[in-house]
Amino acid sequence: MGGGNVVPAKYMKRFCLAVISIMLGAGGMTGCTAYNAASSPPNPDAAIRSAVGGKEAKYDPPIEVTMVNQSYGSVSFAEGEDMNANRWRTYIKDHYGIAVKTLWDAPWDQLEQKTNLMISTGEIPDIFLVTPMQLVLLNKAGMIEDLTDVYRDYAPQNVKDVVAEAGEEALEAAMIKGRLMALPFTGYQKETVTIVWIREDWMNKLKLAGPKTMDDLLAISKAFTERDPDGNGKADTYGLPLDKHLGFLQAMFNGYHAYKNIWIKDSNGNLAYGSVQPEAKTALAKMQELYKSGQIDKEFGVKDSAKVLESIGRNAIGIYFGSMTGGYTLADLTPGVRWRPYPLPSIDGKPALLQHALNINYGFWVVRKGMERPEALFKLADVWLKLFYENKDDDLYETYNSDQKIGFFTQAPVQIYKSFKNMEISAHLAPLLQSGKPAGAEELSKLTPEERLNYGFIQKYKAGDQSYWKYHSRNGIGGAGDIIGEYVKNNRFMPDQFIGVPTSAMVQKRTFLDKMELETMIKIITGAPIEQFDQFVTEWKSMGGDLITQEVNEWYKNK
Structure with a gap:
């Protein structure tokens, strides 16, 4: 399986037809220690060796798996390392019997274009990362493996747990016609x-x-605006943040059970666009009231989020x-000032x-059609989880994750992220912090290196x-x-229900509709009659919104 794999002509023809079909349907879219990779890295102790699966998880003889990868630049490698000669590749070969050969890498902002060019040549590797659109195209062309049975039979439990934690929509996004065609990143x-x-x-x-309650929050906002919390005798403070792109508006919308720029289920079980629902009108009416009372900067319409942070x-x-x-950001903005976190x-x-x-990072990991050992994808995800998230050994952490100078973890050929890593740190530290006494060596040994580091800082x-x-603001008691733990316990999440590729009407109409939405909301907040919201909804529907809604629901019923 060395080198790139030439896709059979019949698959390339199907891929080209798929590209044409979708493009037409979319309206014509176009200074550290040197490292010798040949030498053996530090061997894990018995517990770590058991954690990575032992001999039963290792291919013997080793297999070669070709890939293309995202690159992170010099931050990834020590002296003497490169994309194929590095500690992660050595570890994976020694402990899993997989020789990973990277054909090329590219920065994140160039990865999609370079992957498209690679596919068009007919040379694709065994495993690679794709965007949602590329997943659809590759599936239409029959160029990637159906992973349904492989995932069920061979994916380690830790991989399945991470995918499940990401939400059912993450796995659904990787499925086409009921078959799992990729591993979601x-x-x-x-x-x-x-x-x-x-x-x-100030409090x-x-x-x-x-x-x-929301009324409590708005009472605090009013007090911060009117009662001179900074004590300088000037009316120069505001309660609430707002920017010209209305990014901060999302929080207020959610507090009013409104959902901006995402698709939600309506009372009939169909998908509906959140920004045009009655709850959005109620939220905007309140924002107009807050603006008139001075609780929002009168110049928000010309200030981006960076300017808000400056304020x-x-x-x-x-x-x-x-x-x-957020405490990390606020600590830098207002040194010496403490802020309290609260649930929305x-x-x-x-x-x-x-x-x-959608709770994915970039896209999906796919396997070339005909790859002899497709389950290798899940073994590569397993070693990532073991070394990056589950390892409790400081030496292994410094060797494979970070020595505080180089992010060695970026060498991992396959990555999937845990949805609640930082929340878990809080949960694991809580018993130690609540005990009122310093943790002993045995207690600390049960933590990961990152958890121990945070415990020491707190x-x-x-x-x-x-x-x-x-550090306390994120992972300390209270x-x-x-708060994220409470959100998880009570399932206080509203994921975007549309997880498909953009529909043809979206491609043609969405930019204009988004611009109209932004302009209308700003006008209403700054004093236009609230009835303009009803006019906006009517125009949104007639100018493409109804067609987009129809296409979204066709996708939803046939996914």
């Missing part, structure tokens, strides 16, 4: 949903309690809609659901070093990790 969209961050010093000064940095805004790592509240007794995009914060507050 699972992402961390769920862990980056909205958490509300509020300045602790203490104004004697405000944390918000439990936070100069102590002008006291509420921030961020992710569970709702306007009524029904919990707010947090919207997110202990330094608790000892009085405020420069470590950001930190953002606990």
Whole structure:
């Protein structure tokens, strides 16, 4: 299986026909320690050897698997290493009997184009990463393996667990006509949903309690706007952040059970576009009220998110809609200031659901049609999970993940991300932090190296070093990790229900419709009659929205 594999002419013909079909349907879319790869890397101890599967998981004799990969540049390699001679390739061959040969690599922003060119030549590797559109095209052409049975019979449980954790829609996105055609490159969209961050010093000064409802949150916003929380005697503070692209509006929408720019299920079980639903009108009416009362910067319409962060940095805004790592951003913007994280509240007794995009990173891992050992894909995903996420040995971590100078983990040929890694850190540290005494060696040995590192940073914060507050804000007791845990426990997620490739009407109409949506929402927030929302919905439907909705539901019923 060495080198690229020439696709049979019949498959190339089918691929070209598939490209033509979809293109026409879319309206004509077009300084570290040197490393000797030949030498043996550090051997894992018995526990690690057991964790990676032992001899029973190793091909004997070894097999060769060709790939193409994304590249990360010099950040990936020590002196003497390259894309084929490096510690990950050596480890995989020694412990799994897989000799990975990378034919070429490309930066993320060039990967899609270079992959398209590769496919057009008929030379494809055994395993490679593709976009959703490329997955559809390759399947139509019969160029990739059906992995349904292979996944069921050979995928290790840890791989299946990570895929399941990503949400059922992630696996569904890799299925075509009920057959699994790829392994989703699972992402961390769920862990980056909205958490509300509020300045602790302003709350203490104004004697405000944390918000439990949307009304509570808006009362805090009003107080931050009107009661001079910074004590300078000027009316120069705002409660809420908002930018010209309305990125921060998503949080307020979700608090009103509205969902911006995603597709949701309606009461009839059909898919409907969230931005044109009645709940969006209610949320916009409230935003207009907040704008008129001065709780939103009057100049938000000309400021991008970076400018909003600048306003936070100069102590002008006291509420921030961020992710569970928001404390890291805020620590840099407002040194010495602590912010408290809170779950996003709702306007009524029904919990707010947090919207997110399809929980994948870039796309899908596919296997060339006819590859003799397609299950090798799942073994490569397994070794990634074992070394990157599950390993508890410091030496292995430094060798294969990072020595704080080079990100060796980027050498891994196949990656899938755990959806809640940072939340798990909080859960694993909680018993130790709640005990009130320093953790012993045995307790620390049960943590991963990253967890031990975070535990040490939080202990330094608790000892009085405020420069470590950001670590506490994410993984300490009462930190953002606990909030994500609550979201998971109560399933407070609203994933985008449309996970297919863009429909033909989307390609032709979406840019115009998105522009009309943005302009209308800004006009309403800044004072236009709320009835303009109804006019917008009518125009959205007549100018392509109804056709897009029809195509989306055709996809939904036939997926």
